[in-house]
Amino acid sequence: MSARGILWGSTALVLLACLVLVLLIVATKVTRTLRDRRTSALVAPHRADLLAVGSGEDEDGTHRDALIAVEGPAREALDDALVDLLAKVRGVPAEELAAVLLAHGAVDRAPHDLKHRSTVRRARAAHLLGLCHVGAALPLVVDALRDPAAEVRVAATRALGLLREPSAAPPLLAAVGADRAVPAGPAGDALEQLGVGIADALRDGLLATSPTTRTVAAYLSGEGTFTRSIDLLRLSLRTDEDPVVRATAAVALGRMGRTADVAVLLEGTQTHQPIELRRACAAALGDLGDPSAVDGLRALLADPDPRIAEIAATSLLRLGPIGRAAVDGAPTNASIESARAVARLQGSLS
Numbered sequence: 054m055s056a057r058g059i060l061w062g063s064t065a066l067v068l069l070a071c072l073v074l075v076l077l078i079v080a081t082k083v084t085r086t087l088r089d090r091r092t093s094a095l096v097a098p099h100r101a102d103l104l105a106v107g108s109g110e111d112e113d114g115t116h117r118d119a120l121i122a123v124e125g126p127a128r129e130a131l132d133d134a135l136v137d138l139l140a141k142v143r144g145v146p147a148e149e150l151a152a153v154l155l156a157h158g159a160v161d162r163a164p165h166d167l168k169h170r171s172t173v174r175r176a177r178a179a180h181l182l183g184l185c186h187v188g189a190a191l192p193l194v195v196d197a198l199r200d201p202a203a204e205v206r207v208a209a210t211r212a213l214g215l216l217r218e219p220s221a222a223p224p225l226l227a228a229v230g231a232d233r234a235v236p237a238g239p240a241g242d243a244l245e246q247l248g249v250g251i252a253d254a255l256r257d258g259l260l261a262t263s264p265t266t267r268t269v270a271a272y273l274s275g276e277g278t279f280t281r282s283i284d285l286l287r288l289s290l291r292t293d294e295d296p297v298v299r300a301t302a303a304v305a306l307g308r309m310g311r312t313a314d315v316a317v318l319l320e321g322t323q324t325h326q327p328i329e330l331r332r333a334c335a336a337a338l339g340d341l342g343d344p345s346a347v348d349g350l351r352a353l354l355a356d357p358d359p360r361i362a363e364i365a366a367t368s369l370l371r372l373g374p375i376g377r378a379a380v381d382g383a384p385t386n387a388s389i390e391s392a393r394a395v396a397r398l399q400g401s402l403s
Contacts, residue, residue, distance in 0.1 A: 172205060207239050264295035351365075
């Protein structure tokens with residue numbers, strides 16, 4: 054076959070592949086649109102009852118009982134609508150919606166659906182177990198953190214936050230750094246919902262192999278003022294091989310550290326340190342608010358990095374009269390003037 058023939062053949066194959074892909078996308082969109090329309094049509098006759106229960110305007114339970122009585126194809130469509138609404142309400146309406154789902158058998162099916170071949174079904178099952186606070190399903194939801202589909206892992210993460218069981222903290226932190234990772238944002242939100250019982254898990258997380266896990270543990274230690282993490286945060290700031298972990302530890306120490314941490318943070322501002330760490334430590338000294346940081350911060354006012362100089366000036370201004378005196382006594386530069394201007398806008402400097 055000639056080169057021209059091979060070229061034409063390759064071009065035809067590419068065009069055919071593109072056509073097949075376009076047809077597949079169109080077919081998927083059409084199928085989804087038809088399914089959504091069918092679901093909407095099935096739910097429509099029961100929408101008034103659904104809204105009455107969800108808004109707490111079902112004092113005698115008439116609307117709840119009407120929803121429980123729904124049968125046939127409409128029941129599955131209604132269950133999807135119930136789950137969506139349950140995520141938006143609290144208190145008695147949430148309890149009533151959960152009661153309908155329980156009566157429909159959706160709660161009992163959810164543990165089995167966690168193993169369903171459909172990604173949507175698995176994610177919806179994890180979501181439902183969390184919304185309905187099915188504590189007995191905790192081990193199954195934890196297992197779902199390793200699901201092949203990212204959306205299922207995220208749904209399981211959020212469900213664990215809703216279950217509010219501190220024993221879920223170690224697997225959640227591990228999942229952040231796993232090969233099939235859970236995003237740090239949803240994991241952090243879920244961990245915050247678990248309360249003070251995660252203190253030991255955060256300490257262990259600061260020593261984890263994964264830098265992502267260590268970062269999340271450092272962030273949450275500071276965000277929740279878990280003082281039991283302070284010694285490991287100091288160690289992380291000084292020795293961790295990952296600069297993001299070190300910077301996050303600095304921020305945490307700025308929020309809950311002690312006078313002894315001034316020296317630790319000042320070490321992080323030295324010129325041989327990574328620039329982001331230097332900036333984080335300079336800002337953390339302002340958050341810490343300890344007057345013993347004045348001399349170290351004053352030395353940073355002429356730093357070659359203008360941003361560090363500005364952060365140092367801002368931190369000094371936050372330290373009150375002693376910090377303002379240090380700024381006023383330093384040779385002025387653009388960074389100092391910028392810090393002063395921001396402080397005036399914020400009303401902290403006249």
